[in-house]
Amino acid sequence: MAKYLLLKHYRGAPEAVNDVPMDQWAPQEVEDHVQYMNDFATRLEGTGEFVDSQALSAEGTFVRYDGEGRPPVTDGPFAETKDLIAGWMIIDVDTYERALVLAGELSAAPGAGGKPIHEWLEVRPFMGEAPTVTE
Amino acid sequence: MIDELLLRELTPAVIGVLVRRGVDFATAEDAVQEALLQATLTWPDGHPADPKGWLVTVAWRKFLDVHRAETSRRDREERVEIEPPPGPTETADDTLALFFLCAHPSLTPTSAVALTLRAVGGLTTRQIAAAYLVPEATMAQRISRAKRTVAGVRFDQPGDAATVLRVLYLVFNEGFTSPAPGLLRRPFRPPAGDVDLAAEAIRLSRQLASMTGDEETAGLLALMLLHHARRPARIRGDGSLVPLAEQDRSRWDTALITEGVAVLQAALGRDRLGEYQAQAAIAALHADAPCAEETDWVQIVGWYDELLRLTGSPIAALNRAVAVGEADGPAAGLAALADVDPGLPRHTAVAAYLHEKAGDLAAAARLYADAARCAPNLAERHHLTRQAARISQLLRR
Numbered sequence: 191m192a193k194y195l196l197l198k199h200y201r202g203a204p205e206a207v208n209d210v211p212m213d214q215w216a217p218q219e220v221e222d223h224v225q226y227m228n229d230f231a232t233r234l235e236g237t238g239e240f241v242d243s244q245a246l247s248a249e250g251t252f253v254r255y256d257g258e259g260r261p262p263v264t265d266g267p268f269a270e271t272k273d274l275i276a277g278w279m280i281i282d283v284d285t286y287e288r289a290l291v292l293a294g295e296l297s298a299a300p301g302a303g304g305k306p307i308h309e310w311l312e313v314r315p316f317m318g319e320a321p322t323v324t325e
Numbered sequence: 326m327i328d329e330l331l332l333r334e335l336t337p338a339v340i341g342v343l344v345r346r347g348v349d350f351a352t353a354e355d356a357v358q359e360a361l362l363q364a365t366l367t368w369p370d371g372h373p374a375d376p377k378g379w380l381v382t383v384a385w386r387k388f389l390d391v392h393r394a395e396t397s398r399r400d401r402e403e404r405v406e407i408e409p410p411p412g413p414t415e416t417a418d419d420t421l422a423l424f425f426l427c428a429h430p431s432l433t434p435t436s437a438v439a440l441t442l443r444a445v446g447g448l449t450t451r452q453i454a455a456a457y458l459v460p461e462a463t464m465a466q467r468i469s470r471a472k473r474t475v476a477g478v479r480f481d482q483p484g485d486a487a488t489v490l491r492v493l494y495l496v497f498n499e500g501f502t503s504p505a506p507g508l509l510r511r512p513f514r515p516p517a518g519d520v521d522l523a524a525e526a527i528r529l530s531r532q533l534a535s536m537t538g539d540e541e542t543a544g545l546l547a548l549m550l551l552h553h554a555r556r557p558a559r560i561r562g563d564g565s566l567v568p569l570a571e572q573d574r575s576r577w578d579t580a581l582i583t584e585g586v587a588v589l590q591a592a593l594g595r596d597r598l599g600e601y602q603a604q605a606a607i608a609a610l611h612a613d614a615p616c617a618e619e620t621d622w623v624q625i626v627g628w629y630d631e632l633l634r635l636t637g638s639p640i641a642a643l644n645r646a647v648a649v650g651e652a653d654g655p656a657a658g659l660a661a662l663a664d665v666d667p668g669l670p671r672h673t674a675v676a677a678y679l680h681e682k683a684g685d686l687a688a689a690a691r692l693y694a695d696a697a698r699c700a701p702n703l704a705e706r707h708h709l710t711r712q713a714a715r716i717s718q719l720l721r722r
Contacts, residue, residue, distance in 0.1 A: 213694040213713030220711050225563055245703055 193241060193282050194289040196296060197312040200248055202273025207308035208301045215302045226299045234281060234292070245277035280316075289313055331376060332364055333447030334532065339380045340444055341419020344480050348388055350426065351472035354444050356391070360384035361447060420445070421536050424529075425484025428492040429475050436471035437492045438499075443468055446525055456520045457499070489533065490545050490601065497526035497549050501556070523553055534588070543592035544602030550585030551608035554578040565711075566704045570617035582612045603632040622652035639666050647675055655682035670701055674709055681716065690716040 212220060234240035251266035279296070283289050293311045301307035336357060343353035360383040364376075373379035427441040439457075442448045454464035500522025530546040558572040567573075589605045607628045614620040629645035632638070642665045650658020658679045665672060677692035693713035700706035 211694070212710050213690070213697065214717055215714050216718055217711050217714045220707065220714050221563075221565075224565065224707055228563055247701070248698055 191282050191284060192286070192289075192318065193280055193316040194286075194293075195312075195314040195316065196279045196281065196289075196293050197314060198276045198278065198309070199312070200274040200276040202275075203310040203312065206301075206310065208303070208305050209307075210302035212301075219300065219302060219304055222300050222304065227296075230296055230299075231279070239281050239283050239288075239292070241280035241282050243277065243279035246275055248274065248276075250274065286315070289315075328372075329365070330528070332361055332380075334528075335377050335380055336361065336447030337420040337423035337445045338418050339377060339384055340423060341480075342381050343384055343388060345419065346385075349476065350444075350480065351469070351476060352388060352391065353384070354472065356384040356388040358443070358449070359387040362449075363387075418536075419480075420532065422480055422484075424489050424533055425482075426475055426478060426480060427471075428484065428489040429478055430485055430488055431474055431478070432471055434492065434495055436467060436474065437488070438495050439464060439467045440471040440475075441492050441529070442496065442525070446529060448520060448525070452520045456522050486537070486539055486542065490541060493526050493530050493533070494545060494601075496522050496529070497552075500524070500526060501552060523549070523556070527553060540592040540595050540597045541599040541601050543588050544599055544605050547585045547589035547592065548601055548605035548608055550581045550588065551605060551612050554581035554585065554612065560704070564704060566708045568708070569611060574616065577612065585609065586612070598631065598635070600632060600635045600638075603628050603635060607632075620651070622648055626652045639669055643669055643672060643675055647678070650679045650682060655679045659683065670699075671696070673699065674705075677709075677712065681712075686716050686720055690720060 212223075215223075231240060231243060249267060251264050253262050253264050256263040281289060281292055283292065290313060293313050297309050297311050298306040299309075339360070340350070340353050340357045343356060344350055348356070357380070360380050363383055364380065423445050424441070427444050428437045432440065439453055442453045442456075443450065450465045450468060451461050453468075454461040457464065527546070527549045530542065530549055534542045534546045554577050555569075555572060557578065558574065558576040559567055561567060585605070586609050589602065589609055592602055593606070607625055610621050610625050610628070626645065626648045629641055629648050632641040633645060643662075646658050646661040646665055649661040659676075662672075662676060662679060667673075673692055673696040677689050677696055680686075680692060681689035690713055693709050693716060697706050697709035697713055700709055
């Protein structure tokens with residue numbers, strides 16, 4: 191089994207095919223989208239492949255150390271061009287191919303007009319454990 | 326079946342007995358947790374006639390085991406006293422002292438919450454960690470640091486009731502508002518750790534109220550009961566929030582409402598108003614309305630005025646603007662909102678609602694979309710997005 195992070199972006203990802211802002215959907219389309227996402231997570235729990243998922247708020251700040259005795263330096267909120275992560279799901283699956291299949295299904299969540307959003311999700315493999323060497 | 330609630334209710338009193346016998350609080354607390362664990366293993370075979378006595382005996386033995394192991398390591402000369410005979414202190418109930426100690430002002434709110442749930446609530450570290458979605462090791466560290474912080478505090482000195490209430494309020498709020506952890510969009514479900522924090526906060530507040538007779542404790546208990554009563558109607562099966570006005574009121578728990586109103590009335594009758602009583606009075610007026618349209622908004626505004634006078638809280642001012650909007654119309658509500666800090670969470674959502682009531686749909690749609698973007702949790706974000714979608718649809722017609 192290997193863990194993968196499926197990343198969803200507020201911005202920074204290539205444009206989705208069905209790219210209509212959510213507040214322009216019909217209310218029922220919002221309901222259907224939420225239901226699809228819930229069902230997806232529940233199904234992955236059922237198959238034993240779900241690990242965790244979290245959403246992030248849209249605000250964020252860069253911070254760095256600025257030397258002894260000084261408060262940290264902050265920068266932000268981010269410029270519109272910056273990549274901004276919206277949330278993630280972590281899955282634990284047998285193969286990379288399986289991770290791609292699941293990310294594809296998540297990207298098919300329905301959006302405006304009840305049609306799939308085709309949004310771009312980023313799939314990132316976790317660094318694995320060093321294998322135990324026995325000789 | 327073992328009575329887990331009984332066990333947990335006895336926890337602080339048993340810790341109290343050990344502390345009175347001279348055991349330091351941190352060690353006593355550990356010994357009692359061990360005794361609780363043993364009770365869950367052995368009580369199914371036969372419930373002792375004197376559960377508290379049983380727990381004291383077992384916890385004392387656990388303490389002696391640890392103590393002997395330590396002293397034999399250090400110095401074999403040292404000998405521990407045999408079990409002291411029960412004296413007058415053995416019957417004294419130190420539960421209240423434990424409440425004060427675990428909410429001691431030297432503790433941060435986060436530490437006080439964790440320590441209270443363990444030493445007063447009798448929950449295991451694993452259960453508390455699961456309820457707060459942090460690793461068990463993290464929660465264990467938080468609890469032991471909290472114990473070190475209060476190590477020098479005298480056990481029997483009277484504490485600050487306000488901090489205890491604050492801790493219980495935080496526990497309740499966590500259980501009431503937190504949707505389950507979750508995905509991008511995740512359904513509400515009860516915490517995996519099987520602890521219902523809202524119910525636990527109510528249990529502890531009941532216990533505290535029965536010991537103190539303090540009006541604000543009663544007010545807080547009433548507030549929790551009245552909010553808890555609405556819980557079955559508050560969240561849909563898919564995890565989305567149902568606003569108060571749209572809730573199916575037949576699903577409100579009338580027994581909890583009756584209890585909450587009775588507790589509140591008794592407290593108000595003593596004429597020592599405080600913020601929890603004022604908040605409970607507002608909740609009671611909502612509970613009293615057979616449908617949203619019959620809500621007595623004029624009285625609710627009056628209670629918000631009291632709450633503002635008592636606390637000066639900007640959140641109270643924000644909620645008051647909503648109530649004014651209902652009582653005197655959206656224009657009055659917007660005027661009241663003009664005096665409230667626009668940086669407050671939910672300010673935009675309130676502005677959207679009042680603009681919609683005032684008939685300015687274009688502004689409402691824009692504000693709902695803005696509010697959705699800065700919503701503090703997914704349930705609220707979905708709710709606000711749906712509102713934006715609903716109004717945008719109206720505008721397209």
